[in-house]
Amino acid sequence: xxxxxxxxxxxxxxxxxxxxxxxxxxxxxxxxxxxxxxxxxxxxxxxxxxxxxxxxxxxxxxxxxxxxxxxxxxxxxxxxxxxxxxxxxxxxxxxxxxxxxxxxxxxxxxxxxxxxxxxxxxxxxxxxxxxxxxxxxxxxxxxxxxxxxxxxxxxxxxxxxxxxxxxxxxxxxxxxxxxxxxxxxxxxxxxxxxxxxxxxxxxxxxxxxxxxxxxxxxxxxxxxxxxxxxxxxxxxxxxxxxxxxxxxxxxxxxxxxxxxxxxxxxxxxxxxxxxxxxxxxxxxxxxxxxxxxxxxxxxxxxxxxxxxxxxxxxxxxxxxxxxxxxxxxxxxxxxxxxxxxxxxxxxxxxxxxxxxxxxxxxxxxxxxxxxxxxxxxxxxxxxxxxxxxxxxxxxxxxxxxxxxxxxxxxxxxxxxxxxxxxxxxxxxxxxxxxxxxxxxxxxxxx
Amino acid sequence: xxxxxxxxxxxxxxxxxxxxxxxxxxxxxxxxxxxxxxxxxxxxxxxxxxxxxxxxxxxxxxxxxxxxxxxxxxxxxxxxxxxxxxxxxxxxxxxxxxxxxxxxxxxxxxxxxxxxxxxxxxxxxxxxxxxxxxxxxxxxxxxxxxxxxxxxxxxxxxxxxxxxxxxxxxxxxxxxxxxxxxxxxxxxxxxxxxxxxxxxxxxxxxxxxxxxxxxxxxxxxxxxxxxxxxxxxxxxxxxxxxxxxxxxxxxxxxxxxxxxxxxxxxxxxxxxxxxxxxxxxxxxxxxxxxxxxxxxxxxxxxxxxxxxxxxxxxxxxxxxxxxxxxxxxxxxxxxxxxxxxxxxxxxxxxxxxxxxxxxxxxxxxxxxxxxxxxxxxxxxxxxxxxxxxxxxxxxxxxxxxxxxxxxxxxxxxxxxxxxxxxxxxxxxxxxxxxxxxxxxxxxxxx
Numbered sequence: 001x002x003x004x005x006x007x008x009x010x011x012x013x014x015x016x017x018x019x020x021x022x023x024x025x026x027x028x029x030x031x032x033x034x035x036x037x038x039x040x041x042x043x044x045x046x047x048x049x050x051x052x053x054x055x056x057x058x059x060x061x062x063x064x065x066x067x068x069x070x071x072x073x074x075x076x077x078x079x080x081x082x083x084x085x086x087x088x089x090x091x092x093x094x095x096x097x098x099x100x101x102x103x104x105x106x107x108x109x110x111x112x113x114x115x116x117x118x119x120x121x122x123x124x125x126x127x128x129x130x131x132x133x134x135x136x137x138x139x140x141x142x143x144x145x146x147x148x149x150x151x152x153x154x155x156x157x158x159x160x161x162x163x164x165x166x167x168x169x170x171x172x173x174x175x176x177x178x179x180x181x182x183x184x185x186x187x188x189x190x191x192x193x194x195x196x197x198x199x200x201x202x203x204x205x206x207x208x209x210x211x212x213x214x215x216x217x218x219x220x221x222x223x224x225x226x227x228x229x230x231x232x233x234x235x236x237x238x239x240x241x242x243x244x245x246x247x248x249x250x251x252x253x254x255x256x257x258x259x260x261x262x263x264x265x266x267x268x269x270x271x272x273x274x275x276x277x278x279x280x281x282x283x284x285x286x287x288x289x290x291x292x293x294x295x296x297x298x299x300x301x302x303x304x305x306x307x308x309x310x311x312x313x314x315x316x317x318x319x320x321x322x323x324x325x326x327x328x329x330x331x332x333x334x335x336x337x338x339x340x341x342x343x344x345x346x347x348x349x350x351x352x353x354x355x356x357x358x359x360x361x362x363x364x365x366x367x368x369x370x371x372x373x374x375x376x377x378x379x380x381x382x383x384x385x386x387x388x389x390x391x392x393x394x395x396x397x398x399x400x401x402x403x404x405x406x407x408x409x410x411x412x413x414x415x416x417x418x419x420x421x422x423x424x425x426x427x428x429x430x431x432x433x434x435x436x437x438x439x440x441x442x443x444x445x446x
Numbered sequence: 447x448x449x450x451x452x453x454x455x456x457x458x459x460x461x462x463x464x465x466x467x468x469x470x471x472x473x474x475x476x477x478x479x480x481x482x483x484x485x486x487x488x489x490x491x492x493x494x495x496x497x498x499x500x501x502x503x504x505x506x507x508x509x510x511x512x513x514x515x516x517x518x519x520x521x522x523x524x525x526x527x528x529x530x531x532x533x534x535x536x537x538x539x540x541x542x543x544x545x546x547x548x549x550x551x552x553x554x555x556x557x558x559x560x561x562x563x564x565x566x567x568x569x570x571x572x573x574x575x576x577x578x579x580x581x582x583x584x585x586x587x588x589x590x591x592x593x594x595x596x597x598x599x600x601x602x603x604x605x606x607x608x609x610x611x612x613x614x615x616x617x618x619x620x621x622x623x624x625x626x627x628x629x630x631x632x633x634x635x636x637x638x639x640x641x642x643x644x645x646x647x648x649x650x651x652x653x654x655x656x657x658x659x660x661x662x663x664x665x666x667x668x669x670x671x672x673x674x675x676x677x678x679x680x681x682x683x684x685x686x687x688x689x690x691x692x693x694x695x696x697x698x699x700x701x702x703x704x705x706x707x708x709x710x711x712x713x714x715x716x717x718x719x720x721x722x723x724x725x726x727x728x729x730x731x732x733x734x735x736x737x738x739x740x741x742x743x744x745x746x747x748x749x750x751x752x753x754x755x756x757x758x759x760x761x762x763x764x765x766x767x768x769x770x771x772x773x774x775x776x777x778x779x780x781x782x783x784x785x786x787x788x789x790x791x792x793x794x795x796x797x798x799x800x801x802x803x804x805x806x807x808x809x810x811x812x813x814x815x816x817x818x819x820x821x822x823x824x825x826x827x828x829x830x831x832x833x834x835x836x837x838x839x840x841x842x843x844x845x846x847x848x849x850x851x852x853x854x855x856x857x858x859x860x861x862x863x864x865x866x867x868x869x870x871x872x873x874x875x876x877x878x879x880x881x882x883x884x885x886x887x888x889x890x891x892x
């Protein structure tokens with residue numbers, strides 16, 4: 001309900017580098033219930049609250065043809081009644097109990113979470129287990145909720161040129177893989193989603209063996225396991241979703257460009273995204289090297305790009321470089337620059353080209369590498385300081401096919417990255433035929 | 447079998463303008479059998495031969511997610527045995543009887559045809575009706591035929607940079623509609639097509655109510671109808687395919703570009719395609735206006751573009767403009783120019799931009815319009831001079847949702863086009879945000 005996890009730079013950056021450091025001594029317990037549902041518990045005793053999340057191994061990239069938006073639409077419908085609570089409003093129950101809740105649909109997963117006082121954990125589990133199997137999807141809710149989603153699309157995408165621009169960039173970057181289709185769906189298809197579509201999707205994917213429970217907070221693994229057995233362990237599987245096979249992106253062979261002009265654009269900018277390996281598919285050290293490279297090149301005001309473009313040459317007011325590797329099948333490595341008002345995007349792009357060519361030629365320095373490593377470890381600690389982040393980071397990794405070990409070893413893997421790894425990863429990824437370059441312009445732009 | 451109807455300029459041009467002129471006095475008889483199968487007969491008595499075609503209202507654009515290439519793969523399998531002729535090789539039987547046969551898969555349809563002595567028409571019908579319902583798809587044929595298709599893809603696409611480039615252009619032009627997916631399929635998906643996929647596709651779509659029989663040649667409607675009743679009329683429907691709904695292309699909002707560099711490219715060139723209405727979806731006179739406009743601008747050596755770029759300015763060795771409107775959901779209007787050896791594509795594109803801007807500003811002249819009208823009517827006559835073309839033109843139109851009347855009225859509709867129609871159609875279609883611009887380069891290009 002409420003929001004689609006935006007398939008955007010900002011959201012991707014927030015967690016892509018936010019993996020846990022061993023020195024934190026975070027205990028993670030994993031169990032598998034008899035029905036195949038996975039249970040992950042991360043004790044965190046600072047406050048008497050818990051974060052309860054259920055993650056389904058299904059997202060927008062698993063949708064069928066002509067049904068774009070169904071994963072997100074179903075997420076909305078999950079907040080209606082169940083057989084046991086026909087008139088219930090899920091969020092109201094949580095809120096009456098002093099909690100907060102929300103949900104999000106992503107390309108690879110769909111997640112539901114509640115943050116609540118620890119004595120209400122069982123209540124939340126009962127509610128969440130109930131709607132995993134007993135959801136009622138009423139005809140009358142379909143039209144209403146479809147209108148809500150359509151309005152959401154209008155407000156959050158169609159009325160925002162930068163979001164529309166992003167949709168176009170992803171559509172051009174992925175010629176075949178469904179990551180090129182927006183999570184919220186194409187309007188023409190959202191408008192046609194039916195009750196039958198929602199029920200079929202629910203039955204196929206909302207089943208215990210396709211779900212991961214993550215609880216972080218003031219609890220013990222034993223407590224959570226006992227409650228999970230009681231509420232989730234008794235559920236029967238409604239289907240076997242099978243392996244997650246999406247259309248593979250063919251080998252990229254042509255540089256793509258997207259030039260969008262919209263009079264509502266306040267700040268024109270130039271951006272480029274390269275297809276990059278995801279954490280899940282990357283070879284040894286590749287993803288970590290890209291993480292570090294992105295930080296050295298464009299992570300904040302001490303980065304190379306910022307110092308050169310904003311401070312020294314004064315040709316941009318804002319710049320950035322990111323690596324987003326947490327999607328299952330493919331990641332992106334991106335760069336952007338916002339020129340001074342009235343600045344020419346073609347000229348700025350040429351400067352970016354030169355900047356990238358220089359990077360490929362000379363690589364980065366050991367000092368830069370060491371500094372970024374420190375920064376990223378610190379960021380990891382910072383991100384995991386909140387209970388919600390803990391549950392989020394682990395849930396997200398596990399639902400996307402990575403392991404607890406993979407997360408816990410992140411600091412060590414950062415340590416293992418050499419200057420050669422960085423150079424190799426850059427040479428592999430920063431090829432123009434792997435990329436889409438975008439210019440977002442307004443009616444005053446040249 | 448044998449070839450995929452290439453989703454390319456050349457093939458599109460061949461028939462998009464090739465509709466029949468009334469003065470030819472071509473009789474077209476239409477019947478519908480009780481099982482819903484349509485029968486179209488076009489007598490043509492010049493030689494004692496017939497062209498027999500069966501068209502199925504299913505093509506690559508109707509494929510399910512992750513099954514790209516299944517329409518074409520099934521087309522291959524249709525040449526294996528049937529329950530009644532387990533070991534038969536369809537093409538060998540035709541060839542032993544002095545005939546020729548082939549088949550083609552398109553985005554919107556799949557067609558099978560035989561050209562043979564008229565006394566063998568019944569034999570051909572029996573064979574074609576047999577494989578419409580009694581096809582045997584053996585496990586042993588799957589792997590073999592999949593390898594054949596994969597090799598076909600390697601030979602005809604992967605080893606041909608211009609074909610690969612075309613794939614990239616269509617993938618960029620269509621952000622959502624399946625016309626952006628190649629007919630032959632993505633290699634990774636072709637490699638995974640199974641016997642079950644082929645059987646499901648066959649059962650769903652190869653059924654009389656989804657088929658159109660077209661017979662042209664030295665026959666009478668009565669003869670063909672009697673034979674059709676006997677051989678096709680007795681078939682039962684295996685499924686109801688339902689309406690043909692594809693993902694709609696959202697309103698185009700961003701100019702796209704594809705820059706592909708491949709050392710195998712002999713002649714670099716620049717091209718641009720605009721999304722244009724199809725004959726089926728166009729408003730009155732729009733498609734005909736685009737047909738005429740394309741001819742005036744770039745149809746041959748007397749066209750504006752040729753005269754300016756090749757003869758006068760000597761900046762190109764070859765140029766062309768085309769309108770392809772025969773696909774059901776969407777057409778394209780395109781332009782290309784091949785520079786002199788070593789010529790700069792950016793400079794050439796700027797000249798094309800200026801050429802298009804000039805066209806939009808001044809339109810074309812009445813003299814040009816009249817001349818092209820005459821040319822296109824003559825081309826229509828020429829195209830329909832062969833029996834195979836007759837069957838092809840009518841079959842193709844009918845299988846794509848157009849009517850016999852729509853075809854017969856083509857010359858009249860050409861006559862009705864005014865200079866204003868041309869101007870309006872140009873203004874509607876020739877917008878940069880509706881387009882993809884491509885540069886195909888080699889390693890010697892700048």
